[in-house]
Amino acid sequence: KHYVAEPYKIKVIEPISVTTKAERERFIAEAGYNTFLLRSNQCMIDLLTDSGTTAMSDNQWAGMMLGDEAYAGSRNFLHLQEVVREYYGFRHIVPTHQGRGAENLLSMIMIKPGDCVPGNMYFTTTRAHQERNGATFVDIIVDEAHDSQLDLPFKGNVDLSKLERLIAEVGAERIPYLCLAVTVNLAGGQPVSMANMRAVHKLCAAHGIKVMYDATRCIENAYFIKTREEGYADVTIAAILKEMMSYADGCTMSGKKDCLVNIGGFLCMNDEELYQKASELVVLFEGMPSYGGMAGRDMEAMARGIVESVDYNYIHHRVAQCRYLADKLDEAGIPVVKPTGGHAVFIDARAFLPHVAQDRFPAQTLAAELYVESGVRAMERGIVSAGRNRETGDHHRPKLELVRLTLPRRVYTYAHLDTVAEACIAVYKRRGRIAGLEMIHEPKVLRFFTARFQPL
Numbered sequence: 001k002h003y004v005a006e007p008y009k010i011k012v013i014e015p016i017s018v019t020t021k022a023e024r025e026r027f028i029a030e031a032g033y034n035t036f037l038l039r040s041n042q043c044m045i046d047l048l049t050d051s052g053t054t055a056m057s058d059n060q061w062a063g064m065m066l067g068d069e070a071y072a073g074s075r076n077f078l079h080l081q082e083v084v085r086e087y088y089g090f091r092h093i094v095p096t097h098q099g100r101g102a103e104n105l106l107s108m109i110m111i112k113p114g115d116c117v118p119g120n121m122y123f124t125t126t127r128a129h130q131e132r133n134g135a136t137f138v139d140i141i142v143d144e145a146h147d148s149q150l151d152l153p154f155k156g157n158v159d160l161s162k163l164e165r166l167i168a169e170v171g172a173e174r175i176p177y178l179c180l181a182v183t184v185n186l187a188g189g190q191p192v193s194m195a196n197m198r199a200v201h202k203l204c205a206a207h208g209i210k211v212m213y214d215a216t217r218c219i220e221n222a223y224f225i226k227t228r229e230e231g232y233a234d235v236t237i238a239a240i241l242k243e244m245m246s247y248a249d250g251c252t253m254s255g256k257k258d259c260l261v262n263i264g265g266f267l268c269m270n271d272e273e274l275y276q277k278a279s280e281l282v283v284l285f286e287g288m289p290s291y292g293g294m295a296g297r298d299m300e301a302m303a304r305g306i307v308e309s310v311d312y313n314y315i316h317h318r319v320a321q322c323r324y325l326a327d328k329l330d331e332a333g334i335p336v337v338k339p340t341g342g343h344a345v346f347i348d349a350r351a352f353l354p355h356v357a358q359d360r361f362p363a364q365t366l367a368a369e370l371y372v373e374s375g376v377r378a379m380e381r382g383i384v385s386a387g388r389n390r391e392t393g394d395h396h397r398p399k400l401e402l403v404r405l406t407l408p409r410r411v412y413t414y415a416h417l418d419t420v421a422e423a424c425i426a427v428y429k430r431r432g433r434i435a436g437l438e439m440i441h442e443p444k445v446l447r448f449f450t451a452r453f454q455p456l
């Protein structure tokens with residue numbers, strides 16, 4: 001297999017703090033066996049998240065010196081607005097401090113209590129905001145998305161018959177919008193095909209239901225369309241992105257992922273009335289409609305990041321790094337989600353630790369073991385992240401109990417990925433001797449961020 005070399009060279013470095021195994025055993029115990037509670041300087045290769053961990057380019061850093069910090073009408077906002085209109089195609093953009101800011105505004109202006117918001121698999125913060133505004137999230141993703149070993153090109157797709165059944169059951173007036181995630185984080189970074197986006201838009205438009213994308217990893221989705229979908233091999237990433245967005249009425253965006261910045265986000269829409277409502281609320285939650293919780297310099301960095309993000313060489317390498325790591329684990333017999341997603345390698349913790357019951361937190365356990373083995377920080381994406389069912393009080397029990405090895409953009413090299421693979425293989429060899437965890441502190445909201453555990 002050919003793995004493309006980094007299409008950039010290193011100009012500035014940030015030293016990695018090296019730890020010993022004995023130190024890491026102490027650190028993870030102090031962190032309640034929750035990798036979110038480790039300090040950055042206790043992690044040697046930090047694969048917790050691709051969110052906000054991007055290395056910016058010299059062009060973006062130069063832009064940071066051109067921050068127009070005027071309270072209103074900053075030239076950086078005008079630049080960001082112009083770039084989003086050009087690349088995403090929506091008429092209105094409301095800047096927010098990050099994705100969550102956009103999710104908050106969207107949920108508040110579109111949802112009324114008792115509504116249903118259908119989507120292609122849940123995401124924690126997205127669902128939390130929908131529920132907070134009185135809606136019920138309804139999963140309409142294709143069944144195949146819940147099978148980690150099924151190697152299909154677009155496992156993020158919507159099952160149109162599920163959507164039709166939902167509309168028939170609850171009525172279009174109780175569905176303010178469909179939330180289409182491109183890509184689907186918790187399914188393993190799985191993309192949605194252009195054909196499915198087109199069909200979803202057509203069906204929703206026929207019922208007067210808006211389609212709002214969670215565009216957080218839309219460049220990765222565009223790359224998978226280019227490389228996997230008939231008819232797009234010779235189409236540019238930018239043109240694919242624009243067509244994707246043409247099938248949506250708006251989007252929320254966490255700029256901390258595919259806009260290549262460390263903070264920032266936006267909410268987009270075409271509808272004038274929605275824009276007016278969002279503009280009224282943004283002053284309450286994020287500041288002015290012309291800065292949305294970002295400094296001028298951050299908006300400049302994001303505008304420049306958006307232009308860089310559609311460069312084929314950038315996204316080709318970014319996805320190739322994920323595939324490189326996934327192939328190494330797969331060759332060693334370690335169960336990983338197939339096909340490899342755009343931002344991470346997801347280990348199937350249930351298959352890795354079949355003797356650990358799901359309510360003994362296999363993914364949480366494996367993430368802690370990986371950390372002790374080699375200082376690699378991964379993230380639990382299983383029963384702990386899924387939280388509890390509001391009605392029954394029992395854990396949500398997702399079919400996918402995953403450990404996510406999330407690759408920051410333009411940060412690590414293939415040598416780092418070799419170290420990660422070796423660590424996974426070492427733990428895999430001693431998996432029979434790994435017992436589970438019990439939860440000793442359980443927060444009420446989004447518990448995975450601060451829950452604490454101890455070994456059985």
Ligand SMILES: Cc1ncc(COP(=O)(O)O)c(/C=N/[C@@H](Cc2ccccc2)C(=O)O)c1O
Binds near residue numbers: 048050099100181256
């Ligand atoms: C598909 C999708 N939509 C919206 C957001 C929110 O965007 P923001 O508010 O962070 O900018 C995110 C953030 N995902 C991050 C950070 C994270 C967030 C909650 C729990 C765990 C991790 C991650 O997956 O690591 C996302 O993935």
